[in-house]
Amino acid sequence: MSSRKRIxxxxxxSAIAENCARLWVESGPADLILLGRDPxxxxxxxxxxxxxSPQSDIRTVPAEFLDVVAIEAAVDDIIALGEVDLVLIAHGxxxxxxxxxxxxxxxxxxxEINGVSPVLFAEAFARRMAKADRGTIALIGSVAGDRGxxxxxxxxAAKGLVTRYAQGLQxxxxxxxxxxxxxxxxxxxxxxxxxxxxxxxxxxxxxSVASEIVAGIDAGRATIYAPGKWKIIMNIVRHIPSVIFNRxxx
Numbered sequence: 001m002s003s004r005k006r007i008x009x010x011x012x013x014s015a016i017a018e019n020c021a022r023l024w025v026e027s028g029p030a031d032l033i034l035l036g037r038d039p040x041x042x043x044x045x046x047x048x049x050x051x052x053s054p055q056s057d058i059r060t061v062p063a064e065f066l067d068v069v070a071i072e073a074a075v076d077d078i079i080a081l082g083e084v085d086l087v088l089i090a091h092g093x094x095x096x097x098x099x100x101x102x103x104x105x106x107x108x109x110x111x112e113i114n115g116v117s118p119v120l121f122a123e124a125f126a127r128r129m130a131k132a133d134r135g136t137i138a139l140i141g142s143v144a145g146d147r148g149x150x151x152x153x154x155x156x157a158a159k160g161l162v163t164r165y166a167q168g169l170q171x172x173x174x175x176x177x178x179x180x181x182x183x184x185x186x187x188x189x190x191x192x193x194x195x196x197x198x199x200x201x202x203x204x205x206x207x208s209v210a211s212e213i214v215a216g217i218d219a220g221r222a223t224i225y226a227p228g229k230w231k232i233i234m235n236i237v238r239h240i241p242s243v244i245f246n247r248x249x250x
Contacts, residue, residue, distance in 0.1 A: 004028070004029050004030050004031050004056075004057075005024070005028075005030045005031070005085045005086060006030070006031045006033075006082060006083065006084050006085050006086075007021075007024060007030055007031065007032050007033070007084075007085060007086045007087075007088070008032075008033045008035065008078055008084055008086070008087045008088070008125070009021055009032065009033070009034050009035065009087075009088045009090060010035045010036075010063070010087070010088070010089045010090060010091055010118075010121050011035070011036060011065075011089065011090040011091025011092065012034035012035060012036050012042060012045055012060075012090070013034075013036045013038060013041040013042060013044075013045050014090045014091060014092070014190070014192075015188075015190035015191060015192070015206045016090060016140065016185060016188060016190065016206055016209055016210055016213070017088060017090035017091075017140075018045055018048075019206050019207055019209075019210030020088060020090075020210045020213055020214055021034075021045070021049055022048075022049065022052060022210075023210060023211065023214045024214065025049050025052055025053035025056045026052060026053065029053055029055035029056045029057075030053070030056050030057075031056070031057045031058075032046075032049065032056060032057070032058045032059070033059050033060075033061060033078055034046055034058065034059065034060045034061065035060075035061045035062075035063040035074065036060070036061075036062065036063060036091070037062070037063065037064070037065060038062075039060065039062045042060040042061075042062065043060055045060075046058045046059075046060050061074060061077075061078070065091060065113060065117040065121075066112055066113070066116070066117055066120075068120060071120050071121060071124050072124055075121070075124040075125055075128060076128075079128045079129075083129075083132050083134065083135070084125070084129060084135050085134075085135050085136070086135060086136045086137075086138065086217065087121075087122075087125045087129075087135070087136070087137045087138065088138045088140070088217075089118045089121050089122055089137070089138065089139045089140065090140045091113070091117065091118065092113060092114040092118070092140070092142075092158075092192075093110070093113055093114065093192065094152075094155060094192045094193060095107075095109070095110035095114075095154060095155055097150075097151060097152050097153070097154060097155070100154040101154075107154055110154050110155060110158060111154065111157065111158045111161075113158075114155060114158035114159060114162075115157070115158030115159065115160075115161035115162055116158075116161070118139055118140075118162050119161065119162065119165045122137055122139055122165070122166075122169065125137055126169060126172075126173070126178070126180075129178055130173070130176070130178055132177075133176055133177040133178060134177040134178065135177075135178055135179070136178075136179040136180070136181060136217060136220075137169070137178070137179070137180050137181070138180075138181040138182075138183055138213075138217055139162055139165075139166050139180075139181070139182055139183065140162075140183045140185065140213075141159045141162040141163050141166065141182055141183060141184050142155070142156070142159040142162075142184055142185060143184050143185070143186050143225070143230045143233075143234050144156040144159050145157075145158075145159030145160035145161075145162060145163045145184070146160075146163070146184070146234040146237065146238055147234070147237050147238050147245075148160070149250050150250075151250060162182070163182060163184075166180060166181075166182035167182070170182070170222055179220055180222070181216065181217055181220075181221065181222065181223070181224060182222065182223045182224070183213055183216070183223075183224045183226065184223065184224065184225050184226070184230065184234075185204075185209050185213075185226045185230075186204055186209075186225070186226065186227060186229075186230040186233075187201060187202070187203045187204065188203055188204050188205075188206055188209045188226075189203040189204065189205055189206055190206050204226070204227050208226075208227065209226045209227065212224065212226040212227060212228065213226055
């Protein structure tokens with residue numbers, strides 16, 4: 001039996017996911033299964049990882065992110081080829097808040113891709129991995145899910161859904177061999193936040209965020225704030241009285 005980890009990454013072309021994958025293959029050969037919506041971007045990611053780790057086995061799987069039948073079929077195919085050690089669910093997009101307020105379709109799309117879709121993938125893997133009673137499911141949420149703010153509350157609502165779902169999944173599998181990890185990145189320097197960087201926002205490097213995620217998963221932590229300072233920041237934000245919070249331009 002191969003001792004190499006079998007890792008599935010949903011949303012493998014996201015900058016954070018790609019940097020996590022680089023760390024995993026650089027630590028040793030792995031069997032990677034990369035899921036994403038764009039076959040060409042998936043292949044570019046797989047090629048990059050293959051150059052970094054020629055001994056790794058890397059497969060790409062084009063995936064539908066909101067079609068429950070397609071999700072079930074994709075997860076069935078992956079599990080049929082062998083047990084999974086780790087599933088990282090990383091996909092999402094940062095919507096324009098004003099656009100979501102003026103366009104219900106944009107609002108619905110943002111909620112679905114950032115909240116509903118990650119939950120569907122996690123639920124599909126959880127059902128199958130529970131039978132093996134081993135492995136880890138890691139979901140990327142966001143600090144934005146800790147408290148609604150007027151500047152991004154649609155995105156925050158979707159990530160809040162991921163937070164509550166992950167907490168429930170952790171409760172469900174407490175005391176079993178299946179570990180569930182909730183990841184909450186702070187603002188990170190990725191293509192998704194390029195417009196924020198242009199506005200002068202201070203963003204964490206994607207490399208440092210990926211490093212904290214990989215280390216936190218290895219340590220079996222239930223919740224990972226990345227960078228870690230956001231645990232303190234969001235604890236303060238959550239406890240600001242509404243009478244003060246509602247006056248803040250955040």
